[in-house]
Amino acid sequence: DAGVIQSPRHEVTEMGQEVTLRCKPISGHDYLFWYRQTMMRGLELLIYFNNNVPIDDSGMPEDRFSAKMPNASFSTLKIQPSEPRDSAVYFCASSSGTEILGGYTFGSGTRLTVV
Amino acid sequence: AQSVAQPEDQVNVAEGNPLTVKCTYSVSGNPYLFWYVQYPNRGLQFLLKYITGDNLVKGSYGFEAEFNKSQTSFHLKKPSALVSDSALYFCAASGYSTLTFGKGTMLLVSP
Numbered sequence: 001d002a003g004v005i006q007s008p009r010h011e012v013t014e015m016g017q018e019v020t021l022r023c024k025p026i027s028g029h030d031y032l033f034w035y036r037q038t039m040m041r042g043l044e045l046l047i048y049f050n051n052n053v054p055i056d057d058s059g060m061p062e063d064r065f066s067a068k069m070p071n072a073s074f075s076t077l078k079i080q081p082s083e084p085r086d087s088a089v090y091f092c093a094s095s096s097g098t099e100i101l102g103g104y105t106f107g108s109g110t111r112l113t114v115v
Numbered sequence: 116a117q118s119v120a121q122p123e124d125q126v127n128v129a130e131g132n133p134l135t136v137k138c139t140y141s142v143s144g145n146p147y148l149f150w151y152v153q154y155p156n157r158g159l160q161f162l163l164k165y166i167t168g169d170n171l172v173k174g175s176y177g178f179e180a181e182f183n184k185s186q187t188s189f190h191l192k193k194p195s196a197l198v199s200d201s202a203l204y205f206c207a208a209s210g211y212s213t214l215t216f217g218k219g220t221m222l223l224v225s226p
Contacts, residue, residue: 004158033213042218043205047150091158103149103207104214106158 021093138206
């Protein structure tokens with residue numbers, strides 16, 4: 001298995017532009033998580049899905065952020081409009097409900113820079 | 116609500132010396148505890164976990180962690196540090212489906 005795949009690896013955009021981050025979870029995993037990592041706040045859980053359904057989005061910072069999971073093999077995190085304070089590394093992770101205690105498998109992350 | 120604390124932002128150790136990275140947790144019910152490592156420009160990699168049983172858990176790359184229920188701690192240890200162990204280490208605690216992470220501790224191993 002290729003693991004959790006995120007794209008792009010790096011994104012530089014101007015303030016006000018729309019940004020879309022993509023994630024392909026491990027096949028067979030039914031949980032998908034989006035995290036944001038910054039120096040100041042560490043790793044923050046933004047939202048997670050179970051069987052493509054959003055379960056908890058309380059970590060989504062503002063209405064500018066939205067996430068979708070149209071099918072079991074794809075999820076997006078969208079920021080519209082983007083702001084400089086959104087600059088961070090965004091991680092996607094997946095896990096299997098039957099093996100949740102085995103922890104998560106993380107993607108390599110998308111480094112977002114908003115200028 | 117569950118929480119994880121890593122009291123040290125950075126730990127410095129000389130190669131060959133033992134290392135400890137500290138973690139304390141607060142969860143309701145039985146704790147499920149994890150350590151992850153992050154190398155530069157990479158995602159987090161699973162190191163080890165405690166679910167139940169033996170308080171000393173062995174994991175990847177020679178790391179181990181000691182679960183102490185009375186002190187609500189789950190410290191990461193290694194008997195002999197390597198320069199290649201230098202990375203960012205995260206402790207995490209789990210409820211049923213979500214992991215709560217500590218802020219991370221940077222481990223620097225000097226030659």
